[in-house]
Amino acid sequence: MIRIGNASGFYGDRASAWREMLEGGPLDVLTGDYLAELTMLILARDRLKDPSLGYARTFLRQMEQCLGLAADRGVRIVTNAGGLNPAGLAAALRSLAARLGLSTTIGYVEGDALDQPDALAANAYLGAFGIASCLDAGADVVVTGRVTDASLVVGPAIAHFGWTRDDLDALAGATVAGHVLECGAQATGGNFSFFTELPDGGRRPGFPIAEVHADGSAVITKHPGTGGAVTVETVTAQLVYEIAGPAYPGPDVVTHLDTVRLAQEGADRVRITGTRGTPPPPTLKVGVAGLDGYRNAMTFVLTGLDLDAKAALVRAQMEDAVGKEGLAFTLTKTADGALLHAAIHDPDPKRAGRAFSSAAVELALASYPGCTLTTPPTDPTPNTTFKTAEIPQLPHWSIPHDGPRVEIPPPTQTAPLIREYVDRHAARHADELPDQLRWRVGARSGDKGSDANVGVWVRSAQDFAVLRGWLSRERFVELLPELAEYPIERYEMSNLFAINFVVRGVLARRDWLDPQGKALGERLRARLRESR
Known part of the structure; x- marks a missing residue:
């Protein structure tokens, strides 16, 4: 059995979670997921300002306190915080280790970045075998760019058990464990529909752990004394999150979520068994981040009588001031009135900037009775887009701390993904x-x-x-x-x-x-x- 914990579900998650997980109890591997689709856009904009960036800088700050602690506890670290620049983060970690007097070995995975000139960034969702290769080569820390979120758990399991690409059921089982862990505290009571039933009301849920076994089965748990709960329902809630059909495609295996069996085997312990896997599709998912003009928004507070008429007046006044093109209005009724959200999207940063927001503020004494806004005039922000595409499976590379660059070939056995939605009733x-x-x-x-x-x-x-x-x-x-x-x-x-x-x-x-x-x-x- 290998105990794999998670200390981050997104870029901006609880900063203290790495230390809490390392100090809270035994672990073999601690993972951190930073790369939501929105994060790729943030990192792409960082890299526009400074080509040496493009990785999650908060992770580097967290390792200031935790790199030595992980070494003392014998815990290996796997993270996708490398973002658009895994080599850059690996180099920064090596400098940090040297400064701290540590002999930590750091490997990284690359090959996800694709050349697409009209995009801020284009990255393929890689699998877990590059991570496993780095761990097999002795890396204490493995940094990746864009891999599937579950790969952060699957990679250590591959290295620990020696699975091959033919071990499809085991790979699928570990993928389920990785999918449960990838969003951190969402598996232990965070964002849970029945949060009022949790022992502490969901005030500070702990982070999850997967005890993965050689057949790919796992037990989801958490460190003793941490908040929240691990129940069949908290795990179910995470399993149905951000999926499509029961056939859940990945670069290494298609995981059939309709074969998963969950059982409560004790307090804060849910066993996952029965997961079946079939060959992966012949394609990889690609995320493409781009720019599409500029956007801005202002919100008007409406109270009292004639709410619809007040909203109509604001809309007409804003259209008179800046024109109709690219304007959008959303009226949300509240117990005390309504909020009118005015938004603009335009290729011209001047029109989307102060021309828009100043026009809104100028209505303060010239519009509906009780006129007020929630913010002062603001500058525009680049309107970033995120689209997905598919490309044929491709190789990628693991780069151990001081070893040769190792090619990870794509799977040789693939099968087209069949999506069938069900509405029999x-x-x-x-x-x-x-x-x-x-x-x-x-x-x-x-x-x-x-x-x-x-x-x-x-x-x-x-x-x-x-x-x-x-x-x-x-x-x-x-x-x-x-x-x-x-x-x-x-x-x-x-x-x-x-x-x-x-x-x-x-x-x-x-x-x-x-x-x-x-x-x-x-x-x-x-x-x-x-x-x-």
Whole structure:
């Protein structure tokens, strides 16, 4: 068994988590995930300002205190904090180790960066065998660029157990463990629908650990005494996060999430078994970060009477001042009034900048009664875009601390990915959902490029039998009518008592107030209860 912990789910996660995990109990490997899709855009803009950057600088600061502690505890570190410049971060870590008087060996993985002149950055999502190669060569710390999030866990398991590309079920099982760990405290009660049921109310959840076994099965747990909880439901919530169908594609294996079995085997211990894997697709996912003009936004606070008329007046005044092109308005009603969010997107930084925000502020004494805004005039920000594409599987390279550059060839056995969405019950769904069941539905939502997913689950086979017969695509759109114009796919995973909805293209909306789709799940739960 290998114990693999996680100390970061995104760029900006809890700064103290690395120390907490190293001091909290035994570990073999500690991972850190920094590369959300938004992070690649942030790092690309950093690199525009300074070509020596492009990596997660917070990780380097965290290692000031933790590199020696990891060495003392015999814990190896694997992170994708290298971002767009893994070689640069590896060099900075070597300098840090020398300054601290440590003999830490640092390897890195490269080969994800692609040459695309019209993009800020284009990076392929690599697999886990480059990480394993660095660890096999003796690296204490492995830095990567863009790898799949789960690869941070799969790589150490490959090195520990000696798996090959033919060990598809084991690779799939470790991928599930990696998917559970990748978002840090989301597996231990963070962002959990039923957070009020957690022992500490979800105030400070600990970070997760996977005890991975030679067959790819795992136990998800956390250090004793840390907050939150590890239950079948907290793990389920993470499993349905940012996925599409049950066939979950990766560069090393297709993991079939509808084969996963979860069981509570003790306090804060959930065993994952049964996961099946099949050969990976012949392609890799590529994330492409680009620039598309400039954007800006101001928010008006509306109170009292005639809210719609007040919003209409502001809209007309802003259009008169800067023109209609590229303007978007979103009115959100609140208990005390409403918020009118005015946004602009334009290739001209002057029009998107003070011309827009000053026009909003100038209405303070010349618009609706009670006019007020939430911010002063602001400068524009570059409007960055993130798109995905696919390319044929390609080799990448591991670079040990002082050894030769090692080529990691692509898999030789691949199979096309077949996506089949399921809506078998659309024609015969139940007329009613019992009131009590409406309170037992959990949800978690997120982003996959320009798509959003909403994973919904219940707590028993009996509840799932009712939910699957009621919550069709049609019902989903009735509950979230703002999504009606987008293609929606529906998938079932009866093993998890879960249904997953994928909304294609919704996050490409520039006026969308939930740009990463994080709030869709809770919005659905609220409307489930309101729709009685």
